[in-house]
Amino acid sequence: MQLNNNVTEFILLGLTQDPFRKKIVFVTFLLFYLGTLLGNLLIITTIKTSRALGSPMYFFLFYLSLSDTCFSTSIAPRTIMDALWKKATISFSECIIQVFSLHFFGCLEIFILILMAIDRYVAICKPLHYMTIMSRRVCSVLVAVAWVGSCVHSLVQIFLALRLPFCGPNEIDHYFCDLEPLLKLACTDIYVTNLLLVSNSGAICTVSFVVLMFSYVIILHSLRNHSAEGRRKALSTCISHITVVILFFGPCIFIYTRPATTFPMDKMIAVFYTIGTPLLNPLIYTLRNAEVKNAMRKLWSKKLVSDDMR
Template identity: 85%
Template sequence: MKLNNNVTEFILLGLTQDPFRKKIVVVVVLLFYLGMLLGNVLIITTIKTSKALGSPVYFFLFHLSLSDTCFSTSIAPRMIVDAFLKKATISFSECIIQVFTFHFFGCLEIFILILMAADRYVAICKPLHYMTIMSHRFCGVLVAMAWVGSCVHSLTQIFLALSLPFCGPNVIDHYFCDLQPLLNLACSDTYVVNLLLVSNSGAICTVSFVMLMISYAIILHSLRNHSAEGKRKALSTCISHIIVVIFFFGPCIFIYTRPATTFPMDKLIAVFYTLGTPLLNPLIYTLRNSEVRNAMKKLWRR
């Protein structure tokens, strides 16, 4: 496909071209990224080293933190470096790799959130059968399927990107490579590709969000038969999950379920789900979870 393209590299405009605003962007993004990295690495280390956090929910939380870390790392470091350059360029191959990694770990996060909702459903609605259903082996198979499904989704994105011919402008009005900004540069009719994009990424985001909201509605409805203490603990867990789901899926649905048109707010919204949500996840899960906090205290004492 590269032989049919005249474009060998793309120019990334970033969030802003103003020198002063670039400095602000670097500081804010660096703080967000370091905070995300610290929080998620701490969760990963705590879960790996603590025997008390061996239940399936923490197994899924481990993979959520891992996907968050890789998701932001596929974007933030290059974004920080590009802010220091007068003209930030990315080669065609690097752009395709970024599309793959971004969608791979973003899709993985979606699947892990679904698995975490399923885990909470079994724990609250079928507590007597929880350990039988959510065995370590079964959870391992579910996570493996999530990784494979994410790979299939990302390969689909790569196939769509490589099917686009680029023969003229190479300026991407964004701070990273994604399929939608690339559609605006293609020198052919992109209606079919955009339709496939919406039916792929858009459908995954929308269907997953609806499924998660229905599952949590069922869980919350089933809590009416639980004790006051059981309600409090289950509500605390479910509310934290719902907050994560809304913060992550809201911007994604806005970006990927509409035609390939760009709005001034698109880049700021992308910052929220590429850096903001991965930063909020460890805060939400640690501040609202006493078991994780206690395990972190023990790890710190060591």
Template identity: 90%
Template sequence: MLLNNNVTEFILLGLTQEPVKRKIVFVFFLLFYLGTLLGNFLIIVTIKTSRALGSPMYFFLFYLSLSDTCFSTSVAPRMIVDALLKNNTISFSECMIQVFSAHFFGSLEILILILMAIDRYVAICKPLHYMSIMSRWVCSVLVAIAWVGACVHSLVQIFLTLSLPFCGPNVIDHYFCDLQPLLKLACTDTYVINLLLVSNSGAICTVSFVMLMFSYVIILHSLRNHSAEGRKKALSTCISHIIVVILFFGPCIFIYTRPATTFPMDKMIAVFYTIGTPLINPLIYTLRNAEVKNAMRKLWSKKLISDNQR
């Protein structure tokens, strides 16, 4: 399939070609990326070191923060460096690796969000059997299945992309390698491939979003039987999850559930779910979660005490 491929590298146009705006892009997205790394790193370290955060919910939150970090890293560093360079070329193999990694960690995040919804459903609707159903072994198996599922999804995407011949032009009107911009550059009829790609990514996003929202409707409906204190705590957690789901799935559904046509706003919408959501997630889960905030305070107080003792 690759024998007919005459393109060895692609040119990424980025968000803008204007020098001043490119410097603004560099500063803002460098700060966003550093904020993403810091926020998610704090959550990862806090969950790993705190005994109070040993429940399945925080087990899944650990992997959500990990997937957020990797998802952002698959796109942001290259975008930040390219904002300072005049010649933004990316080799064919690097482009394919970026497609694979972005879709791998993006789909992993989707599957982790589904696992978090399952966890909340069991915790609220089956409280007496929660620890037996959501044991550490079960949670580990579910996360392993999520990793395998994300890998299968990404392999399908990359194999479909590699089946396309690229013989020029090689200019990608985007800031990272993604499927829709690459389909526009293929020198063959991409109708069937596009349908397969849309049915893969688009169906995963849409079906997962509908499943998640339906599950949270059931969960919120079941809260009427809980005490006022329990209802307040569960409601706070579920609202955090629902906000994350809407912020992540809204842009993804817009991008991946339509034919291979691009709109001027596509790049900004892609920025929202590749850069924005991984930055916002830690803020949502820390600002709305008293247990995480308390665990972070204890972690830093212990660190300050140990530093002073030295």
């Protein structure tokens, strides 16, 4: 279907065309991306090497950090390099790949957050059956379902993008390829595509957010029957999860539930959930989780000891 288009590449207008502001974008994205890689890879390494972090909650946290890393990588490196060029171009194929990876890892993060909420519900509301219900096999199957569901969602986005004919302007008023800015360049009626986008991405974001918040309301309500210490520990974990959910879903709902209209702040909001949230997630989970911090200290201590023995 690409052969039917007159456009073979797109020009990304980015966040700004001002040379000085481009330098600010370069430095900001580079620092945020390096921080995202460092924080999430540290969590991934800690969970993989620590026996103390073998519970299902950390099994899901491992995949959340992995999806955060890949989600940020699908956008940040390209934006960093584009900030160095006077005119940033991206081929049609590269644009489609970016749309796929963006939605795949973004949707995977949504599903992992839902699995983490299920895990907390079982742990707090059904503690006696926790290890039976949330066995390693069950957790692995749930993660596999999340990967398949994310792939299906992304393929729908690609199908919608490939159906669009591009025959005129090729300037994307954004710093990355997404279906919403591509719709503006299509030389056809996009009403049906808009509806499909809202019913797909918009519905996934909104329904998932409502389900997550409702589940945490149930969890928090059930904490009144726990001891003070158990309530404090469970509350700390749930607050971390709720914070991540609000930070990630707020901007996504704002962007994907109304693709037919755009606002000047859209790009800045996109910055928040594409490079801000992946950086904040490891900070939120490590600063509010004593087990993760202790495991990181032990990992760091072992590394220092092994370096000294050399």
